[in-house]
Amino acid sequence: MKLFGVKIPMMASLIIWAIVWEVVGQLELSILLPPFSHIIVRLFEIVPTMVFFNAFMITAKCFLIGTAIAIVLGIPIGVLMGRSIVADRMLLPWVNMFLSAPLTALVPVLMTLFGFGTKTIILTTVLFAIWIIVLDARAGVKNITPSLIDMAKSFQASYWQAFTQIYVWAALPEILAGIRLGCIRSIKGVIIGQLLVSVVGFGRLFELYSSNFLMEHMWALLFVLFFFAFLIAEGLGMLERKFEYYAASRN
Amino acid sequence: MSSIAEAVSMDTPPIAVSVNDVTKIYPGGVEALNDMTIQFPKGELTSLLGPSGCGKTTLLKIIAGLLEPTSGTVTVNDVPVTGPGKERAFVFQDFALMPWASVMRNAAFGLELQGVAKSERHAIAEKYIEAVGLKGCEHLYPHELSGGMRQRVGLARALAVNAEVLLMDEPFSAVDEQTRRKFQEDLLDVIKEEGKTFIFVTHSIEEAVYVSHSIALLLPRPSRVSEIIRPDIDRDISPDAIRRDPVYLDIVERIWQGLRTYVE
Amino acid sequence: MYSFIIHPLTLRFLSVVIAFGTWEYLGRIPISPAFPTFLETMSALGGMLADGSMAAVYPATFQPLLIGLIISSVLGIACGVFMGLNAKAEWFGAPVFIVLQSAPLAALIPLLTFAYGIGLTSKILTVSIMAMPVIVLNAYTAVRHTPTSMIEMGTSYLGSPRQIILKIIIPSASPVIYAGLRLGAAMGFIGAILAELLITPTGIGDLITYNQSIAEYDKMYAAIFSIMVFAVIFIEILERTEYIFFRPDKRVSQ
Numbered sequence: 001m002k003l004f005g006v007k008i009p010m011m012a013s014l015i016i017w018a019i020v021w022e023v024v025g026q027l028e029l030s031i032l033l034p035p036f037s038h039i040i041v042r043l044f045e046i047v048p049t050m051v052f053f054n055a056f057m058i059t060a061k062c063f064l065i066g067t068a069i070a071i072v073l074g075i076p077i078g079v080l081m082g083r084s085i086v087a088d089r090m091l092l093p094w095v096n097m098f099l100s101a102p103l104t105a106l107v108p109v110l111m112t113l114f115g116f117g118t119k120t121i122i123l124t125t126v127l128f129a130i131w132i133i134v135l136d137a138r139a140g141v142k143n144i145t146p147s148l149i150d151m152a153k154s155f156q157a158s159y160w161q162a163f164t165q166i167y168v169w170a171a172l173p174e175i176l177a178g179i180r181l182g183c184i185r186s187i188k189g190v191i192i193g194q195l196l197v198s199v200v201g202f203g204r205l206f207e208l209y210s211s212n213f214l215m216e217h218m219w220a221l222l223f224v225l226f227f228f229a230f231l232i233a234e235g236l237g238m239l240e241r242k243f244e245y246y247a248a249s250r251n
Numbered sequence: 252m253s254s255i256a257e258a259v260s261m262d263t264p265p266i267a268v269s270v271n272d273v274t275k276i277y278p279g280g281v282e283a284l285n286d287m288t289i290q291f292p293k294g295e296l297t298s299l300l301g302p303s304g305c306g307k308t309t310l311l312k313i314i315a316g317l318l319e320p321t322s323g324t325v326t327v328n329d330v331p332v333t334g335p336g337k338e339r340a341f342v343f344q345d346f347a348l349m350p351w352a353s354v355m356r357n358a359a360f361g362l363e364l365q366g367v368a369k370s371e372r373h374a375i376a377e378k379y380i381e382a383v384g385l386k387g388c389e390h391l392y393p394h395e396l397s398g399g400m401r402q403r404v405g406l407a408r409a410l411a412v413n414a415e416v417l418l419m420d421e422p423f424s425a426v427d428e429q430t431r432r433k434f435q436e437d438l439l440d441v442i443k444e445e446g447k448t449f450i451f452v453t454h455s456i457e458e459a460v461y462v463s464h465s466i467a468l469l470l471p472r473p474s475r476v477s478e479i480i481r482p483d484i485d486r487d488i489s490p491d492a493i494r495r496d497p498v499y500l501d502i503v504e505r506i507w508q509g510l511r512t513y514v515e
Numbered sequence: 516m517y518s519f520i521i522h523p524l525t526l527r528f529l530s531v532v533i534a535f536g537t538w539e540y541l542g543r544i545p546i547s548p549a550f551p552t553f554l555e556t557m558s559a560l561g562g563m564l565a566d567g568s569m570a571a572v573y574p575a576t577f578q579p580l581l582i583g584l585i586i587s588s589v590l591g592i593a594c595g596v597f598m599g600l601n602a603k604a605e606w607f608g609a610p611v612f613i614v615l616q617s618a619p620l621a622a623l624i625p626l627l628t629f630a631y632g633i634g635l636t637s638k639i640l641t642v643s644i645m646a647m648p649v650i651v652l653n654a655y656t657a658v659r660h661t662p663t664s665m666i667e668m669g670t671s672y673l674g675s676p677r678q679i680i681l682k683i684i685i686p687s688a689s690p691v692i693y694a695g696l697r698l699g700a701a702m703g704f705i706g707a708i709l710a711e712l713l714i715t716p717t718g719i720g721d722l723i724t725y726n727q728s729i730a731e732y733d734k735m736y737a738a739i740f741s742i743m744v745f746a747v748i749f750i751e752i753l754e755r756t757e758y759i760f761f762r763p764d765k766r767v768s769q
Contacts, residue, residue, distance in 0.1 A: 013607045014614070032630040089523045090530035100697070100750045102704040105739045108712070108723055112549040112732065184617050191619035192705075196712060202622075210625045218626055226618040233617035317667055335671045347668035351686045361672040364682075412672065 034216045043220040051205070058201040059190055062118055066125025067186045071179060074130045078137025078178070079171070088138070099131040103189075107196045118200060121193035128189030129182035136178025140171030173243050180236035187229045267293040267416055267448040268314055273323030275309050283309040285473040286323070291416075296442050296449035298459040301469035302510060307452045308420055310469075314450065315341045315418050327416060337365070340414035344421045346401045348393045354380065355389040357404050361412040372411075379407040384437070399430035410441075416448045423458065435461050436490045456506050460484070460499055468509065480506065551733040560737035569722070569741060576718030576742070579635055580707040583642025587703065588696055591647045595654025595692070600680065609655065615648040621709055628714050638710040645706035646699035653695025657688030693757045697750055704746040 018036050025035030046052050081088040081095075106127065110120045148170055152162040168175075194203030202221065209217040268291040275284040283306040291297045299307040312318040314325055316335040325332040327339060340361065348357050355373060356363070358380050362372035380389055383403040393401055402422055409417055423431045435458055442449060442462075453459050459466045460482050468478045482502050484493060493499055519525060535553045542552025551559075563569040598604045624641055631637045661684045669679040711720020719742045726735035 011610050014610050016607070017611060030630070032626065086521055086526060089521070089526040090533075093527055094530065094534070097747050100701040100747065101743045102701070102708050102746050104705045104708045104712070105723070105742050108727055109736065109739060112727060112735075113547050187617075188619045188621060192621045192709065195621055195624065195709070206622070206625045210629055213629065215626075215629065218629070222622050222626070225622055226614060229618050230614055315671055317671055335673055337673065339671075341668070341671040343664055343668060345664050347662075347664045349665065349683065349686065351689075364669065364672045364674040364678055408672075 031215070034219065038216050039219045039223065042216045043223055046217060046220055047224065055201045055205050058118060059194065062121045062125055062193070062201070063186055063190045066122045066190065067129055067183055069122070069126045070129035070133055070182055070186065073126075074133030074178075074182070075137045075175060078134040078139075078175075079141050079167075081134070082138040082141025082171075091134075092138075095131050095134050098127075099135065103127050104192055104196075107193060111197065116197050116199050120197055121190060121200070124193035125186045125189040128192075129186035132185060133175075133178045133182040136174045136181065137171065140174030140178075141167065143174060144170045173240065173246075176236070176240040176243055180233065180240055183236055184229070184233055187232065191225065264292040264294060266290045267328065268450065269326045269329075270310070270314065271324050271326075273310070273313060273320045273325060275306070275313060275318065276321045283474065284313075284320070285475070287474065287476070289467055289476050291448060291450055292465070293448050294446055295464035296438075296451055296462055298451045298453055298463040298466045299469055300453055300456065300459040300466050300506070302471060303454065304474075305469040305471040306474035307469050311418050311420055311450060311452050314416075315339055317341070337412065338414050339416045339418060340409035340412050342402075342405050342409045342417065342419040342422045344424055346393075346398075346405045346425070348401055348404055350393050353390050353392055354385060354396070354404050357393070358407040358411055361408050365412070376407065376411050379410045380404075382410065382441070383407045397430075399426045399434070402426060402434070406441075410445065414447070416450065419449065419451045421452050421454065424453070424455075431458070432490075438462050439486060439490075456503050456510070457494075460502050460506070461493065466506070468506065470510075478509070549730075549732050551736055555733040556736040556740060559731075559733035560740060563722075563734060563737055569738075572718050572722050574718070576707060576711065576720070579638035579642055579710065580703060583639045583706065584646060584700060584703045586639070587643040587646040587650055587699060590643075591650030591695075591699065592654045592692060595651040595656075595695075596658050596685070596688070598651070598655045599658025599688075600684070605655070608651075612648050612651045612655075616652055620645050620648070621705075624709060624713050633715040637714050638707065641710040641714070642703045642706040645709075646703040649702060650692075650695045650699040653698070654688065654692045657691035657695075658684055660691075661687045690757070693753075697753050700750050700753055701746070704742075704749075708742065 021033060022036040024030065025033050025038065077091070081091055103124075107120070107124055110123050110127075114120045114123060144167055148166060149162075152166050157165070191202065194201045195206065197203055198207050202225065205221060206218065209221065270287055270289045270291075273284055273287045274282075276282050287306070287310060299310060301307055309318065313320050314327075314332065316332050316339065327336070349360070352360070355376055359367075359372040359376035362375060367375075377389065380386060383406050385400060385403050385407065388396070388400065393404070396404070402425070406422070409419075423434045426434065439462060451459075451463065463482060465479055465481045467476050468480065469475070470477045480502065482499070484496060484499050484502075486493065488496070538553040542550050542555065545552075560569075594608065598608045623644055624637075627637045627640050627644075631640065665683055665687060666679060669683045674682070708720060711718055712724065716724045719738055722738040723735055726732070726738065
């Protein structure tokens with residue numbers, strides 16, 4: 001978009017939205033929207049507190065462990081499915097099913113089995129993230145052109161050599177895409193887990209704020225969460241783009 | 252600096268399309284055309300031949316009304332061009348077929364956009380589908396057709412709107428060699444029957460010499476018409492004989508020598 | 516013989532048998548008193564279907580779900596297409612939806628409850644908010660990625676802007692728009708269930724939490740099983756109907 005002939009970057013429109021929000025808030029048009037500036041003030045108030053820090057640590061821990069498990073389990077399964085027709089035919093229907101099924105419905109199950117703690121939240125995170133990681137790893141492996149495989153054979157590479165030197169790199173763009181999408185889903189999983197379990201982490205904070213009708217605090221917390229989610233998604237996106245340069249020319 | 256085309260023939264047929272001092276500078280400063288002036292005789296096929304970067308596709312799109320020149324004018328039958336028009340039809344290099352529509356619908360699409368009634372436009376389209384050799388394929392979809400067949404649909408679509416001037420942007424470059432040769436032979440038949448004006452962009456010398464009444468050799472930087480050649484070939488002999496005709500071979504060689512230095 | 520064994524249907528059947536068999540086995544050990552076996556869950560399911568308790572409960576779940584999905588589909592596609600066609604709309608809208616797409620929107624639910632109470636409105640809003648970003652972004656991307664030569668073709672044959680949008684851009688964009696609808700439906704289901712678990716239990720959420728609280732785990736699992744199956748079937752039907760409504764050339768979109 002151009003203003004007086006100068007191209008303005010798209011993200012700048014968020015500034016306009018912030019201004020609109022401020023006006024709406026000052027005019028008290030909706031109970032849902034306190035003024036933007038008030039929220040920012042609250043944000044700086046709550047972030048340095050111990051309570052927030054603890055909640056953040058728990059969330060970060062669950063997110064990292066859960067995502068790590070999803071990656072460590074998901075990629076090999078995906079690779080297996082890409083290489084073996086039998087595994088593929090047996091597992092793909094389930095992967096596809098769980099990809100679109102409302103996994104939220106399974107959280108009560110996890111709660112009854114594993115209690116109201118971080119274990120449940122970690123498992124929720126794994127559940128949310130793993131399916132897309134599996135699917136994309138599988139896609140990456142399937143994308144490896146037969147001629148690459150033939151090339152490896154003709155140079156008599158051992159299976160391990162072929163795997164680490166060729167296949168992993170050839171499938172990497174898709175695997176990274178899967179990890180990025182998996183991370184977005186695990187953030188959702190971590191939050192949903194905490195909302196349902198609600199006695200730890202940010203879930204507890206939300207409970208606290210909503211039972212005390214602290215709108216501004218709730219929004220401040222949301223902003224922090226959204227900001228980190230965006231940061232992670234963009235960061236992984238940049239990493240993915242670093243490997244994208246050869247993605248299109250693999251065929 | 253304008254470069255006037257070298258007219259060779261004695262009785263010049265009436266002019267269908269006239270390009271006068273057309274300059275095209277793209278945003279960013281790339282100068283695709285510089286004071287280009289050229290005339291296209293009515294009822295003939297004129298090729299625009301040249302290495303990449305000489306502005307031939309840009310010129311074609313300006314004539315079609317898909318691009319606006321930075322300066323200069325284009326007239327078709329003495330009427331200035333301000334955009335696309337009923338008297339001009341475009342054949343695209345990548346076919347530009349709608350994958351969700353059948354051959355019949357694609358071929359009739361030009362008429363559909365003009366608001367022609369369904370039964371009427373299907374009747375017209377059917378005639379031209381047959382004329383390009385795709386009879387029986389009316390209900391197939393583009394993904395079921397080969398590249399050559401898809402381009403025939405594009406040609407049928409262009410013929411169906413009954414435009415006077417047909418603009419073809421490297422129409423045969425996306426098909427294989429054998430199909431391409433067949434197309435060139437078929438194109439000669441179509442030209443004879445339809446009596447329309449064809450402006451044909453290509454980077455293949457043989458193709459240009461084979462099908463054209465006249466060839467405009469375009470050179471890049473600055474883009475200009477360096478020469479106009481009228482291949483004096485007898486086109487009533489068999490297609491294979493044409494390709495072995497000494498006159499044909501000489502002209503091809505001559506053009507190649509002229510363009511050699513401009514190939515990157 | 517070998518080809519029979521590795522036939523897709525055989526293997527699918529085998530994997531189902533293994534999955535449910537493992538469930539049964541784990542339930543029998545049992546790995547936890549709160550873990551019913553597969554057969555117990557299935558018979559509870561049968562029971563609830565037979566005595567009508569499931570049929571009575573689903574409408575309450577479906578109301579916010581369907582209303583929310585319809586709203587977010589219509590609004591979402593309209594917004595996305597408009598953003599794809601209009602540069603100003605794109606400038607204002609795209610960053611918002613891009614941020615929303617990676618955000619854990621479920622966190623907004625406490626906010627909605629606070630502002631709109633625990634009734635139908637909050638639930639409809641939950642479903643809509645969860646579903647909309649992906650629908651909007653898919654529609655937007657699809658429109659932006661319409662092949663240039665096809666638009667040029669429409670212009671060259673004298674198509675009016677309206678004709679080009681309706682006859683070229685929208686059909687060209689429909690596979691990606693449809694994929695967005697499927698993803699949106701999946702998010703909508705998550706929203707509907709979350710709403711019932713977080714805001715106030717109605718419908719299937721009620722069945723789940725009630726049976727959980729009285730430790731009738733087989734009924735609880737049966738309720739969960741039913742909603743999962745339902746969601747999967749719903750989305751599968753969406754996928755299969757694409758070519759009926761939009762693109763006869765795309766028989767299988769995957």
